[in-house]
Amino acid sequence: MALGIGYADQTCNLARALEVLGERWTMLILRDCFYGVRRFSDLLAHLDISRAVLTERLNTLVEAGIVERRAEGGHPVYLLTEAGTATWPSLYALARWGERFGPPERRSGRTFRHWGCDAELDDHGRCPECGATPGPADVVTHPGPARAGDRTDPVSVALRSPHRLLTSVPA
Amino acid sequence: MALGIGYADQTCNLARALEVLGERWTMLILRDCFYGVRRFSDLLAHLDISRAVLTERLNTLVEAGIVERRAEGGHPVYLLTEAGTATWPSLYALARWGERFGPPERRSGRTFRHWGCDAELDDHGRCPECGATPGPADVVTHPGPARAGDRTDPVSVALRSPHRLLTSVPA
DNA sequence: TGGTTCAGTCTGATGACCAGACAATAATCG
DNA sequence: CGATTATTGTCTGGTCATCAGACTGAACCA
Missing domain, CATH: 1.10.10.10 (Winged helix-like DNA-binding domain superfamily/Winged helix DNA-binding domain)
Structure with a gap:
């Protein structure tokens, strides 16, 4: 996490996670x-x-x-x-929270669905169709509606189509 | 998140969450x-x-x-x-990850159990005893083993006993 | 009244981050 | 093969967040 001392005195699993994952940009x-x-x-x-x-x-x-x-x-x-793949539940939970409570502008509308079932995952990452909690490899992300000023880099463009997680993008 | 520009160009719910929650110290x-x-x-x-x-x-x-x-x-x-209480799944997931994959020193051993069942919650925050996914108000945290150099501030001392989340501490 | 606790504000020093220039290596093409 | 371009970094000077610690003002206590 940097900036001097990290969270050195926090004997806490959350602090240990944030020591690595909590730096600016890392989760993105x-x-x-x-x-x-x-x-x-x-x-x-x-x-x-x-x-x-x-x-x-x-x-x-x-x-x-x-x-x-x-x-x-x-x-x-x-x-x-x-x-790395084990961080998926954390990122998913944060994204869910951001959708409901984050700053209201820039709401993305992106959804995450269970590969096969095609049902949208719930707050806990569970598939309401089959009851499983799929790992990221079995999750497909669907873009929200297009909007003016959307990014034009190759990755952003590729992600305007549904895309299975962990499969290479772009191309 | 500060440091200049935030994540202004990231139309993404994760970025929106981190804009608020991702600043240093905030999750702690x-x-x-x-x-x-x-x-x-x-x-x-x-x-x-x-x-x-x-x-x-x-x-x-x-x-x-x-x-x-x-x-x-x-x-x-x-x-x-x-x-605020809705951030619990995110923090819990991060703490779980930190327990398994965080820097090996300073492992805390702290556990989170379902109030009543007293069973330890799983990776997804579910109670293996009754199958529910309790909110933070129904979670009890138990400290890990004591260790040399434990903090001596009142909060740390109080948290050396099992404690139900969201109830006042210290006292 | 004078001392103590509490919740902040303020200050100078350190260091992380920024945009953009530069360098080194690898692929591509005539 | 040699020249051009693409890609992955490194470096630099300026800005801004964080740090430790001193200070302020209000409430509470003796």
Whole structure:
């Protein structure tokens, strides 16, 4: 989490999670990883983050074992590890909260549905159709309605169609 | 979230949640609110946060409708609103993740149990005994084992005994 | 009245983040 | 093969958040 001392004196699992996940941009980077964004340049364009900070966050995530850096045809590719995919319930819960209680402007309308059932997941990430609580690999995200001023980077464009989580995007 | 621009261009419910909840210290303040910490001085002592930052965070949380400031006998008291208590699934999921994958030192061993059933909640916050997913008011937290160097502020001391969430602490 | 607690505000120092320039390596094309 | 472009970073100077700790003002207590 940086800024000096972290949460050094907090003997608490939440503080331990936030020590890694709570830094600025980190959860949004993970969100993009779930969406299937894998390349430095795509993260950069989709997040509007500074290069230096993106580099630093990715290094931190790799060191923490949340993301794996793999060389693929010369250029690196970033993939979620088991610890990374295990952050899904946290991100999903936060997004749900943001939908109901976040600042009212910029409501996205994006939904998450169970692969196969096509039913929208509830507050706890459960499929109302079959009762299962699917992992991210079995979740499909559907975009909300288009709006003026939508982003035009390749990732944003690709995510205007329904997309199964963890499968590569764009292309 | 501050530091200049927020996540202004991210049309995304997660970004909207993090705009408020993602600032440094904010989720730990909310954790303490769930524990029942209600006074400025108790938050200050329990969190080791600077006075200026605590003041600013509380103001932000009040403005966002997540926490309510109520004058009680001259001194203010801070209580979770409906939007505040609705953050419980997010905090619980993060704490669960921190327990499994966070930095290995400072593992707390603290558990969360269903009031009445006394069964430990699972990854999704569900009670394995009765199948319900209790809200925070029906959750009891049990401390992990004591350790050398445990904090000695009143809140930390009080939380060494089992404690029902949202009930006042200390005393 | 004078001391104590509490809830903030204020200050100077440190460091994280920003935009944008620069560098190094890898793919592409004539 | 050599030149161009694409991609992944590193570096820099300025801005702003956070830090520790001193200070203020109001309420409560003896």
